[in-house]
Amino acid sequence: AGRAPHPPRSRVMSGQMSREERRRAQELEEARKAGLAPAERDEDGKEINPHIPQFMAAAPWYLEQKKGLKHQKAWNDVDKKEGEGASGSWYKRGVKTFQATKFRKGACENCGAMTHKRKDCVERPRAVSAKKSNADIAPDEFVQEDVRLGFEQKRDRYNGFDASEYSRVVDRFERAEKLKEEAAKKRELEKKFKETREDGAKDDDDAETKNQNSDDDSGDSDSDSELAGDKDAQGFMKVNKRVRTAGGGASMTVRNLRIREDTAKYLRNLDLQSAYYDPKTRSMRENPTPNDHPSDAFVASGEGGGKSSALQKFAGDNVNRGTGDAVGFERLMGHSAAAFDKGQEIHPQAGPSAAELLYKQFREKKSALSQSTKSSILDKYGDASEKTPAPEGLLLGQTEAYSEYDRAGRLLRGAERAAQKSRYEEDIYDQNHTAVWGSFWKGGLWGYKCCRSHQKGSYCTGKKGIAAAEAAGDLMLENLKRREAARLAEEELNERDDAGDVNAERRGMKNPFGDESKWGEKETTTTDGVALDPQKLMDALRKEDERLKTGEEEDGEKHEKRGEKRNKRGYNADREEAEPTEEEMEAFRMKRKREDDPMAAKDAGTKGYDLV
Numbered sequence: 001a002g003r004a005p006h007p008p009r010s011r012v013m014s015g016q017m018s019r020e021e022r023r024r025a026q027e028l029e030e031a032r033k034a035g036l037a038p039a040e041r042d043e044d045g046k047e048i049n050p051h052i053p054q055f056m057a058a059a060p061w062y063l064e065q066k067k068g069l070k071h072q073k074a075w076n077d078v079d080k081k082e083g084e085g086a087s088g089s090w091y092k093r094g095v096k097t098f099q100a101t102k103f104r105k106g107a108c109e110n111c112g113a114m115t116h117k118r119k120d121c122v123e124r125p126r127a128v129s130a131k132k133s134n135a136d137i138a139p140d141e142f143v144q145e146d147v148r149l150g151f152e153q154k155r156d157r158y159n160g161f162d163a164s165e166y167s168r169v170v171d172r173f174e175r176a177e178k179l180k181e182e183a184a185k186k187r188e189l190e191k192k193f194k195e196t197r198e199d200g201a202k203d204d205d206d207a208e209t210k211n212q213n214s215d216d217d218s219g220d221s222d223s224d225s226e227l228a229g230d231k232d233a234q235g236f237m238k239v240n241k242r243v244r245t246a247g248g249g250a251s252m253t254v255r256n257l258r259i260r261e262d263t264a265k266y267l268r269n270l271d272l273q274s275a276y277y278d279p280k281t282r283s284m285r286e287n288p289t290p291n292d293h294p295s296d297a298f299v300a301s302g303e304g305g306g307k308s309s310a311l312q313k314f315a316g317d318n319v320n321r322g323t324g325d326a327v328g329f330e331r332l333m334g335h336s337a338a339a340f341d342k343g344q345e346i347h348p349q350a351g352p353s354a355a356e357l358l359y360k361q362f363r364e365k366k367s368a369l370s371q372s373t374k375s376s377i378l379d380k381y382g383d384a385s386e387k388t389p390a391p392e393g394l395l396l397g398q399t400e401a402y403s404e405y406d407r408a409g410r411l412l413r414g415a416e417r418a419a420q421k422s423r424y425e426e427d428i429y430d431q432n433h434t435a436v437w438g439s440f441w442k443g444g445l446w447g448y449k450c451c452r453s454h455q456k457g458s459y460c461t462g463k464k465g466i467a468a469a470e471a472a473g474d475l476m477l478e479n480l481k482r483r484e485a486a487r488l489a490e491e492e493l494n495e496r497d498d499a500g501d502v503n504a505e506r507r508g509m510k511n512p513f514g515d516e517s518k519w520g521e522k523e524t525t526t527t528d529g530v531a532l533d534p535q536k537l538m539d540a541l542r543k544e545d546e547r548l549k550t551g552e553e554e555d556g557e558k559h560e561k562r563g564e565k566r567n568k569r570g571y572n573a574d575r576e577e578a579e580p581t582e583e584e585m586e587a588f589r590m591k592r593k594r595e596d597d598p599m600a601a602k603d604a605g606t607k608g609y610d611l612v
Helices: 019-034 163-201 205-210 212-229 231-236 317-322 326-341 352-381 462-499 534-562 582-591
Strands: 239-241 253-255 298-302 308-312 411-413 440-442 445-447
Touching: 317 326, 326 352, 462 534, 534 582
Parallel strands: none
Antiparallel strands: 239 253, 298 308, 440 445
């Protein structure tokens, strides 16, 4: 016996489709996946998800089954029709029952229904009961049996959901969208018609009369070209409606939100160190071009009829945080946080209404307080704006006076612009000064420009004071130079001492009887005209430093331990002291302290330098 022949395969499974049929099938499959075409149905009339792979949706050839997933289910799985967990078991809604035309025995005496008695009737008591009137008999109620739900049905959030109820919402939304689209088309046509009329009014009357027929033809061609040119704009506003399918989702509109002329955010600045672009959320918070000039923040955008408008460039998504209700919300959050820190039980998330009410009261109190403060100030000082208004030229800053200046800012022609004065007293000259206090500044101190004095309220000395100040500065410079020369000589002497080259003249002492002058007579004389030996002067300065630093300290400590006074020599000392030399006297004058000298003060501007 020969083998039974196989059942014939379909043309799709056997690959007997032509090229055109295969192309149409592929386009239909792509449309179903995009949600633009209704989904395919199986033998039971259920929709098939178009995203299911071919090897799962195609049934084996020996089952002789169409496309679907019936072959993937267990063939011996019998659905429960009754009992707990029955499929589709839910409370009945809107069930129509029998309604009698005359009163029946055993029915409710009030409404005439057979499913309850008079004491259980929920209808208001009638003036004439149904039993007596035998009219307006109420229909019998539907007695719902106890619905026993299984484990899955109890946890199914869409169990008992009627999709037909939501279809009315979808239909209303689609009608509203259609009306919006018609209104937009009407506005566009009115705009085109208005622009066409304005263009036609500019032509001469003679040209219109001579070329009336040609103008009609050209008008038709122009309108056709305008419609052809607006295809891109119409495509931008085109709405593709998705179908309720298994793979397409709910009904919604898909709008192309970016046309080809728009520049993507991530293409505005190709620098890797520029603003970060998040591809998942398509957001760029920072400004991609922060170094651009503010005048380049707007670009001209052409519209129909040759008109142009200014469009703002993309400056980052954070710009939106400072617009709209975001500013008010941020202030509300800040006020709630400040109130919570001060002890008030308020929280914008836990109690948003209370937080909003508290912020509203705060704003009202603040505005009332500011208004009362303003009123009190106006009552005390008056309001200049209530008087005669200022002239328009003064308000706008315009004048007919002409002034001409050179490149350096010097006035060449016209009058100098008068400086505006305040309500305070100005140009007050006291103590014979010709300049106000604060017109001169030097070394961190303010003063008078006329005499360069830094003492406020001092008498003006004029040019002599300026000359004295300059002489004092020159003297200070000379003293600094002299001190620098002394320091250099001392360093040189110290170097010679370290090398062991000690001059014999250094070790010798001056004969006290060689000079007839007595000690102390030259104390008040100046060093002008006296020749001082720099070497001896350096020697005297060094000895003076040693006496001040070491000698007095050791001597003071020794006497302090004994409880005695700090005397330089004993009571019965009979030795004679040698007369100090000119160099030693000069060293003493240079090293002594002058507490009573005003120029030695810390705030004298000499940095502690002791003028000699």
